[in-house]
Amino acid sequence: MMMPLAYYVGLSAIMFVLGIIGVLVRRNALVVFMSLELMFNAANLLFVAFSAYFQLLTGQIFVFFVMTVAAAEVAVGLALMVEIFRTKHSIDLDQMSEMKG
């Protein structure tokens, strides 16, 4: 199990940036949500890696909390998606521009 910590940090950074690019580039709101989950996951990987590095349980507990909050966020977010789709018949983010000044 002797992997340098830097490898985990690098992998987590790559995952996080892929998530950011997904949020910035994709127009499908559901895929944007999935990219968000990818970013959560990158942060969680970092938490668990440092938890093993320092031999402390706190990181894993925090990952547990992040997961539950992510589940709540996905539930509310998908409900919003369904409601937006009902009124606008599309979830293309470019078409949600009614509040543009």
Next chain:
Amino acid sequence: MTPVMVVFGLLGVVVILTALGMLLSRNAIYSALFLVLNFATVAVLYIILGAPFISLVQITVYAGSIMVMFLFVIMLLGAERLPGSDRLRRQRWIAAILGLVFVAQVILFIFFRGQLTAPVGTPPATLGSPQAVGTTLFTTYALPFEVTGAILVVATVGAILLTRGAALPYSPIRKEEK
């Protein structure tokens, strides 16, 4: 080149490729399935890092329920194929280039600063066990745990209220339309 390094390399390649697949596939269902594979691979990484409880929670909660919810909504809305809009063509390349610059910065920082090269040792098997996690969760972090429960209840009520739609005369969404 230890065996653990080979395993980590393979898992890392799978993680990056599935993330890229989620990013690039035109069909949202393929994106969701790529993301399931990504979460499962990260769960294997958690096992390597000595966190079996978190790993199984990752599989049941993330790869299981959350992604099933995603797939269910995608199929419910029939939104798997959206016509791509080309309004952000230039910003797309800027986003990719800035992302590459950020990753390069992080990796250069890690390998030239040399602070994080200490190996992750093998944690004792009792560290991430369900018993240890449960004990910590119900003693030290009892209050945050209860707050988490409250957050989940609020989210459930909110989701139900949002999706009940026009059937309710007092629905918060439809109120201003009447």
